[in-house]
Amino acid sequence: MANLAVQIDQLSRFYKSGKNQITALDNITFELETGAQVALTGPSGSGKTTLLSLLGALEHPDSGQIILFGQNINLMNERQGADFRRHNVGFIFQDDALMPELTVFENIALPLILIKTTAKEIERRVQKILADLDLAKFSQSFPPSLSGGEKQRVAVARAVIHRPKLLLADEPTANLDRQAATLVLDAIDKLAVEYNLTMIMATHDPRVYNRLPTRLELIDGKLI
Amino acid sequence: MIFWLRFALRSCLRRRRRTIITLAGIAFGVATLVVLGAIMVGVNDTMVKNAVAIHSGNIVVKGTSLPLPQAFTRIDKLIVELESFVELETILPRLHFPALITSDHDNSPINIVAVDPRREILQTPVGKRIVVGTYLENDEGLLLGEVAAKKLAVKPGDKVTLITSTEVYEIKVSGIFSLAIDAFDRSMAFIALAQARTMLNLAVNYEITLFTRSQSDLAQIAKKLNRKLDSGEEVHLWSEILPEVAQLVKLNEFSMAIMVMLVIIILGFGVANALLISVMDRYRHFAILKAIGVRPHELFLVIMAEAFFMCLVAAILGTILGSAVTFLWADYGLDLSRYTSANPHFSVNSIIYPRLTPTMVFAPQMMALGAGVLAAIWPALVAGRRPITQVMRGL
Numbered sequence: 001m002a003n004l005a006v007q008i009d010q011l012s013r014f015y016k017s018g019k020n021q022i023t024a025l026d027n028i029t030f031e032l033e034t035g036a037q038v039a040l041t042g043p044s045g046s047g048k049t050t051l052l053s054l055l056g057a058l059e060h061p062d063s064g065q066i067i068l069f070g071q072n073i074n075l076m077n078e079r080q081g082a083d084f085r086r087h088n089v090g091f092i093f094q095d096d097a098l099m100p101e102l103t104v105f106e107n108i109a110l111p112l113i114l115i116k117t118t119a120k121e122i123e124r125r126v127q128k129i130l131a132d133l134d135l136a137k138f139s140q141s142f143p144p145s146l147s148g149g150e151k152q153r154v155a156v157a158r159a160v161i162h163r164p165k166l167l168l169a170d171e172p173t174a175n176l177d178r179q180a181a182t183l184v185l186d187a188i189d190k191l192a193v194e195y196n197l198t199m200i201m202a203t204h205d206p207r208v209y210n211r212l213p214t215r216l217e218l219i220d221g222k223l224i
Numbered sequence: 225m226i227f228w229l230r231f232a233l234r235s236c237l238r239r240r241r242r243t244i245i246t247l248a249g250i251a252f253g254v255a256t257l258v259v260l261g262a263i264m265v266g267v268n269d270t271m272v273k274n275a276v277a278i279h280s281g282n283i284v285v286k287g288t289s290l291p292l293p294q295a296f297t298r299i300d301k302l303i304v305e306l307e308s309f310v311e312l313e314t315i316l317p318r319l320h321f322p323a324l325i326t327s328d329h330d331n332s333p334i335n336i337v338a339v340d341p342r343r344e345i346l347q348t349p350v351g352k353r354i355v356v357g358t359y360l361e362n363d364e365g366l367l368l369g370e371v372a373a374k375k376l377a378v379k380p381g382d383k384v385t386l387i388t389s390t391e392v393y394e395i396k397v398s399g400i401f402s403l404a405i406d407a408f409d410r411s412m413a414f415i416a417l418a419q420a421r422t423m424l425n426l427a428v429n430y431e432i433t434l435f436t437r438s439q440s441d442l443a444q445i446a447k448k449l450n451r452k453l454d455s456g457e458e459v460h461l462w463s464e465i466l467p468e469v470a471q472l473v474k475l476n477e478f479s480m481a482i483m484v485m486l487v488i489i490i491l492g493f494g495v496a497n498a499l500l501i502s503v504m505d506r507y508r509h510f511a512i513l514k515a516i517g518v519r520p521h522e523l524f525l526v527i528m529a530e531a532f533f534m535c536l537v538a539a540i541l542g543t544i545l546g547s548a549v550t551f552l553w554a555d556y557g558l559d560l561s562r563y564t565s566a567n568p569h570f571s572v573n574s575i576i577y578p579r580l581t582p583t584m585v586f587a588p589q590m591m592a593l594g595a596g597v598l599a600a601i602w603p604a605l606v607a608g609r610r611p612i613t614q615v616m617r618g619l
Contacts, residue, residue: 050613058515058612079519086517097512101234113227114517142238158516 004067005166005198006032006055011064013050013221024050026221028064032200032214034165037192039209040202042218048202051218052168055200056089057081069165086114090159090197092169092188097155098143104154105130105139111162129157133187149180153187160191167192169201173208185211228522232529239502243534246498250538250596251545253491254588257484258546261584263558264480266576268473269438275469276462278403279348279412281316281433282442284465285449288429288456295319295430296421298454302432305452311445314347314435316340319420319428324387325368325413329377334368334413336386338420338428347435350401350414356380357399363416365398369409373400390426484588488595496599499531503603511612520608527604528597535596539589547585550578 013025025047032038040048053059054066057073058081066073069088076084090111091097098107105126112122130136133153143151152172159167169188173181185208192199200216203209217224236243276282285306287298299317306315319338324331341360345351351359355370357380366384368376378384378397386393395415402409420428436445446459453459463470503510510523554577561574 053613056515082514082517082519084517085515089517091512091515093512093515097508099231099509099513101231101238110513111516 003033005034007067009065011061014062023221028223035196037199037212038214039212040216041209046218047221056168057084088165090164090167092155092159092172094171095175100143103140108157108161152184156187163195167197167199228525229529232526236533247538249494251542254539254542254592255546257588259549262550262578262580265581266578270576275466280465282436282462283434284460285432286458289427291427295428299430311436311440312434313437316343316433318431321428326385327376327378332372332375336413338415338417340417353401354399355402360416363418366395367399367414370402371410388426488591492595492599495596499600499603503607510607514612523608524604527607528600531596531600535593539592543589550580553578
């Protein structure tokens with residue numbers, strides 16, 4: 001019990017579309033241990049992004065409970081949710097998720113700035129991760145000058161720089177070619193192991209979910 | 225905090241096209257207001273200058289009624305004292321008394337003013353608006369307004385009788401003037417002070433009419449003057465003597481204030497629009513920031529800071545531009561004689577010289593800055609309040 005990172009109990013989420021109610025998640029229950037690396041698979045519209053949003057405290061479920069690392073995130077207001085994410089969650093999105101007004105260094109440093117890390121420590125951590133992911137030469141570049149794969153590796157670095165407990169990735173390689181995708185997945189694997197992250201990665205690409213030890217599949221909002 | 229300010233500044237710099245267009249709009253608006261404000265000040269200056277130049281001066285020191293010899297003694301003493309005031313351009317001693325002028329044809333109540341013709345002709349328009357005859361040549365004769373002269377059916381060389389409260393005098397009409405201001409041409413007549421000194425023997429009101437150098441602080445001069453005056457003597461500013469002109473100036477300022485407000489409101493909508501579009505463009509980025517853990521008030525701060533930076537730079541540029549245009553224009557002036565030629569006698573000067581005042585330089589700047597920041601509140605709230613998940617699904 002002490003090692004449980006994620007406890008989902010009878011989780012449901014509905015959306016309204018005009019007069020119709022769409023069931024995005026239907027009574028889902030599962031648990032994950034700390035350090036688990038899970039592929040969340042399923043076709044488009046199966047509820048993958050909704051589940052990631054709920055796990056990231058970006059929205060509240062209509063019923064059920066989400067306990068992350070012992071904290072019930074259903075009970076959090078917007079500010080508490082933001083604070084929880086700052087410290088505990090890292091996000092990787094499909095693409096275009098870097099701030100164009102910040103340099104690569106600043107983009108990666110952003111989560112550390114939010115948790116008020118000292119400048120010296122920021123410098124140390126960011127330089128290390130830049131070197132680890134072979135991004136050091138782009139330190140002072142702005143995102144628009146990077147390739148898709150390079151941007152996504154920067155996004156990976158940003159997602160883990162503050163050592164979150166939970167890494168949520170939403171189709172991180174969907175828009176990349178095979179070579180770039182491999183580099184990004186290698187980076188995620190490397191950092192997830194190094195930082196002992198619990199990771200849930202939404203994907204419908206077999207090359208991606210076959211790399212991960214655990215797989216959860218969603219169909220029409222139900223876990224099968 | 226500093227990070228978010230830097231973020232906002234970078235955002236302005238990176239979205240160059242949006243920034244330049246917004247900045248240009250605000251700067252142009254501020255520059256326009258500065259120039260229009262300077263023109264308004266110039267119009268007021270010209271209006272006041274023309275109005276006071278007719279007769280009243282910028283400041284009048286009014287004395288009580290004294291027998292003629294004491295009035296002259298007091299005037300002479302006052303002139304000596306006032307000549308030490310560097311702010312004063314012209315000092316015009318005057319005596320005045322009411323009289324009934326009669327001719328063979330009719331009579332007319334008139335305010336007689338005894339003046340120093342050599343000083344007066346340099347400053348007031350009466351001596352330059354002689355229709356027939358001469359202007360108090362050799363300090364002799366009576367100068368009548370055209371309307372009064374018509375009523376009395378007199379011409380230069382004719383004699384008229386002045387009936388005062390205590391004395392009756394005969395005097396020859398030396399000239400007839402016309403300022404094309406009916407009340408003035410009907411009720412004012414002039415004699416020379418030198419003639420008054422030898423001819424009259426009655427109690428008169430004395431006054432010193434003062435013309436100040438341009439941009440002088442009249443209230444300050446009045447304060448200094450008050451310290452030099454005897455009891456019973458009073459200082460009056462032009463605004464007390466010509467309240468209708470003062471009212472016109474106020475009206476002009478009020479109209480300008482309304483125009484400034486309208487332009488500022490339009491600027492505000494422009495800023496709100498530009499920022500809202502910019503926020504909508506960046507919904508995804510704001511959602512990502514929120515997902516990372518940025519709080520809505522930090523996004524609010526970013527947008528507000530962007531608005532502040534843009535409006536500050538635009539307001540400064542607009543002020544510099546407006547001031548430069550006004551500065552260049554101030555030398556040449558704006559010639560309105562085509563539009564004021566209906567009354568050539570009245571218009572002492574038809575050229576408007578735009579003038580910058582601290583209020584008209586800084587008010588548009590401050591108001592544009594304030595309006596811009598206020599206008600940013602709504603887009604800033606929108607940036608912070610948009611649900612993350614709505615945007616996430618579009619990622």
